[in-house]
Amino acid sequence: xxxxxxxxxxxxxxxxxxxxxxHVKRQVPYFGKRIDIVIFDAHxxxxxxxxxxxxxxxxGLRQAYLNKTVCHNSYVAVWHNHSRKAVENxxxxxxxxxxxxxxxxxxxxxxxxxxxxxxxxxRRPIFQNKFWLxx
Amino acid sequence: MDNKSLNIRxxxxxxxxxxxxxxDSVNNMVIPAxxxxxxxxxxxxxxxxxxxxxFVDPMTYIYTKSNIESYLVKxxxxxxxxxKPSIEKLTDDYNLGLFFKDRSxxxxxxxxxxxxxxxxxxxxxxxxxxxxxxDQKESAFSRYAELxxxxxxxxxxxxxxxxxxPQFITPPYFQISSLTDEWLEVNLxxxxxxxxxxxxxxxxxxxxxxxxxxxELLDKYEGFNQLLLWVHDIDETESPESILKQVSKLxxxxxxxxxxxxxxxxxISLYGGYFSAMLTKFGLESFCHGxxxxxxxxxxxxxxGGAPPSRYYIKKLHRFFxxxxxxxxxxxxxxxxxxxxxxxxxxxxxxxxxxxEFQKKDSLAQLHFIYSRENELNDLRKWSNQDILNDLDExxxxxxxxxxxxxxxSLNYVKIWGTALKTIIQSxxxx
Numbered sequence: 001x002x003x004x005x006x007x008x009x010x011x012x013x014x015x016x017x018x019x020x021x022x023h024v025k026r027q028v029p030y031f032g033k034r035i036d037i038v039i040f041d042a043h044x045x046x047x048x049x050x051x052x053x054x055x056x057x058x059x060g061l062r063q064a065y066l067n068k069t070v071c072h073n074s075y076v077a078v079w080h081n082h083s084r085k086a087v088e089n090x091x092x093x094x095x096x097x098x099x100x101x102x103x104x105x106x107x108x109x110x111x112x113x114x115x116x117x118x119x120x121x122x123r124r125p126i127f128q129n130k131f132w133l134x135x
Numbered sequence: 136m137d138n139k140s141l142n143i144r145x146x147x148x149x150x151x152x153x154x155x156x157x158x159d160s161v162n163n164m165v166i167p168a169x170x171x172x173x174x175x176x177x178x179x180x181x182x183x184x185x186x187x188x189x190f191v192d193p194m195t196y197i198y199t200k201s202n203i204e205s206y207l208v209k210x211x212x213x214x215x216x217x218x219k220p221s222i223e224k225l226t227d228d229y230n231l232g233l234f235f236k237d238r239s240x241x242x243x244x245x246x247x248x249x250x251x252x253x254x255x256x257x258x259x260x261x262x263x264x265x266x267x268x269x270d271q272k273e274s275a276f277s278r279y280a281e282l283x284x285x286x287x288x289x290x291x292x293x294x295x296x297x298x299x300x301p302q303f304i305t306p307p308y309f310q311i312s313s314l315t316d317e318w319l320e321v322n323l324x325x326x327x328x329x330x331x332x333x334x335x336x337x338x339x340x341x342x343x344x345x346x347x348x349x350x351e352l353l354d355k356y357e358g359f360n361q362l363l364l365w366v367h368d369i370d371e372t373e374s375p376e377s378i379l380k381q382v383s384k385l386x387x388x389x390x391x392x393x394x395x396x397x398x399x400x401x402x403i404s405l406y407g408g409y410f411s412a413m414l415t416k417f418g419l420e421s422f423c424h425g426x427x428x429x430x431x432x433x434x435x436x437x438x439x440g441g442a443p444p445s446r447y448y449i450k451k452l453h454r455f456f457x458x459x460x461x462x463x464x465x466x467x468x469x470x471x472x473x474x475x476x477x478x479x480x481x482x483x484x485x486x487x488x489x490x491x492e493f494q495k496k497d498s499l500a501q502l503h504f505i506y507s508r509e510n511e512l513n514d515l516r517k518w519s520n521q522d523i524l525n526d527l528d529e530x531x532x533x534x535x536x537x538x539x540x541x542x543x544x545s546l547n548y549v550k551i552w553g554t555a556l557k558t559i560i561q562s563x564x565x566x
Contacts, residue, residue: 031458031494032444065540066459069491096540 009052009079010036012107035067046072048115050101055082057089057100064098073115075099087112140415140512142403142423143505144192145170150426151181151282153498157426160509163302164189165405165423168263172228173221175271180279182268183294184286188302191264192405194225195307196342198235199318200242201435207240216240228267229259229307243309245317248324257328260307265335268299304333305363308340310434314351323355336361340405342434344368345384348391353400361401361420364391367434371410372454374547381548385410385555392419393559406432409453410552412511413523417559426501427455445493445500449473450507452530453549456542458500462490463541468534478506520560527553 010026014037017024023040028049037050049071053060060076067074076098078086083102086093090113093100099115143154144165154164164187171178171191182189197206206222209215216239218226226232235241248256276283276295283291306329309318326339339356340363348366356362369384388410395402396418404411407422408430415421424430428443447461448454450473456464465472465487472487473479482503483489493500515523527549535546 032446033457033459062540062543066457066463069459069462069488 003054003081004079006036006052006054009054009077009103009107013037013050013052013077013103013109016108030067030070033063033066035063035070038071046117048073048075050075050077052077052103054079057083057086061093061096061098065096068097068118072118073099074118075101075111075115077101077103077109080104140412140419140421141505141508142421144423144425144429145178145181146425146428148174148177148181149497150501151177151184153426153501154181154185155285156502157505158186160505161187162421163187163423166191166301168192168194168228169221169225171263171267172224175267176275176278179268179271179275180282182299183272183275184279184282186286186290190301190303190305190338192340193260193264193305193307195229195260196310196434197222198243199309200244201310203240203242205435228263230255231259245321248321253321253325253328256307257325258332261304261329261332264301264304272299300335303336303338303361304329306337306339308342310342310367311347312344313347314349314355319355326356326359338363338403340365342367345387348387350394353391353395353398356400360399361403362395363403363405365405365432365434367432370431370433371408371552372430372548374545374551378547378551381551382554385551386558389414389417389555389559390562393417393563406430409511410555412508412515413552413556415512416515416518416520416523417556417563427497427504445497447490447493447500448504448507450479450511452534452546453511454544455504456544458490458493460542460544462487464537465490467538467541471534473507473510476506476510479503479510482506520556524553524556524560527556 014024014026017037017039023042025038026036028035028038035049036052039048039050041048047070049064049067051060051063051067053076055078057076057078060078064074064076074097076086076093078100080102086100087102090100093113097116098113099111100113101109101111103109139162141161142163142165143157143161145154145167164182164185166178166182166189168191196202206219207216208219210217217223218235218240223232226235272295276291306322306326308322311319311322322339326337330337337359338361339359341352341356342365343352345366345368366388369388371385373381375381392402392414401420402418403420404422406424406429408424411419411422427446445458446455447458449456449461449464449471451471482499484492518526530549531546537544537546
């Protein structure tokens with residue numbers, strides 16, 4: 001099977017979440033980097049950030065960890081053919097509070113590790129942060 | 136505050152408001168010549184608004200073989216080469232527009248520097264650094280009346296009356312890679328020619344690599360009691376795989392500064408960061424960088440391209456991190472927030488989340504960095520050599536390695552700094 005590109009996976013995931021009535025933004029700028037996909041769930045009022053990787057889940061994990069500041073749930077989405085190592089390291093995802101999504105052969109996202117909901121911890125609630133309203 | 140060690144390189148015009156706030160924190164402004172040529176009115180307005188002494192970087196190294204192509208574009212109609220607009224203006228100010236056009240923008244060679252050519256180039260450079268600014272003053276003050284009005288009427292009247300001069304003249308300069316490099320002879324000849332025509336002190340710029348930082352190089356510049364130094368192969372915060380190579384480069388740099396100091400030659404580093412800040416304790420006169428970038432520069436790097444994203448300076452680690460990395464690092468290690476300076480705490484709104492505002496306002500990162508740099512210099516003034524080394528050891532002991540989930544940055548650079556400095560300290564103690 002031909003390895004899909006990250007852009008192709010991004011297209012497919014956008015379609016999937018838009019069909020689920022989520023508000024989806026792509027390549028959201030965040031201080032010189034870009035978050036691949038950001039979803040706003042109007043029902044739960046939660047913002048999810050997703051970094052998409054065909055295979056380099058470790059890089060995705062670092063990117064997703066940095067995204068935690070500006071979302072409620074931060075995820076790495078990995079193409080299923082290259083997800084074995086990521087799944088074997090699920091405990092690392094859990095420890096860091098990052099969710100893991102496997103993109104299956106039909107380009108559907110399956111959550112295997114649920115991201116930890118970011119608490120406010122005395123900080124201004126993130127969804128009130130003007131940074132996101134501007135997006 | 137003693138601000139004699141720090142010079143700020145002017146980058147983009149919108150930074151002038153922040154630079155005006157930082158008047159008391161900086162020594163000189165460094166004005167890149169192409170910015171002066173391309174936008175003389177706002178540059179003259181900025182120089183007067185910031186109200187600090189200044190000198191000009193002639194930027195002439197761009198005309199050589201390894202660089203010139205980066206500054207050429209195709210004309211839309213003729214499809215022929217021409218210089219980028221800012222470089223075109225600079226070249227016109229050097230009276231070299233027709234010269235380059237006639238040779239299809241082939242790079243300058245040492246053989247081009249006949250006596251007549253050299254004399255003309257030195258003269259044009261001198262005029263650009265002196266006359267241009269005074270010629271543009273009335274026009275600049277008229278167009279930027281609102282900005283300059285903040286200085287007050289008395290100050291404006293005084294400035295319009297006085298003849299402005301840079302702190303010193305910097306001759307045209309070209310990269311040298313060995314003591315037998317033909318460009319070295321060109322640099323020296325044009326520096327001496329500039330001395331002959333200038334009523335101001337002349338400070339040549341040496342652009343070279345760390346291997347060439349020797350007493351023999353210094354001997355070539357005999358007669359000049361101040362030099363600007365750009366060591367293009369040094370990035371002070373680099374932690375390469377070959378640690379020994381980086382130690383060697385920084386030791387060579389530090390040793391050169393020490394030798395120059397002993398021989399009474401003042402050195403200003405044209406690009407430097409915290410390692411250069413530490414070297415002000417060992418003879419470095421001062422160093423330069425931009426308002427949030429420019430602590431190092433490879434000679435092949437292009438100028439232009441717009442402002443890069445904001446970043447956050449973590450004073451305890453003596454380096455920048457991207458804001459996303461900094462936010463997570465400061466949460467992981469809360470003591471990395473520098474709470475000692477109320478100005479810095481105000482800029483981050485008292486806490487880590489305040490860093491998110493840096494995306495919308497560049498001035499926050501800029502001010503935070505320069506205040507942090509000022510605080511570093513103040514610490515260094517109070518510290519003994521052993522205190523400086525202890526600080527570096529502590530950083531490594533406490534924070535190494537940084538969490539892999541947050542950053543791939545290695546802290547090996549502090550080890551490298553410590554090793555290079557120990558060599559100089561021991562050498563100074565023995566001499």
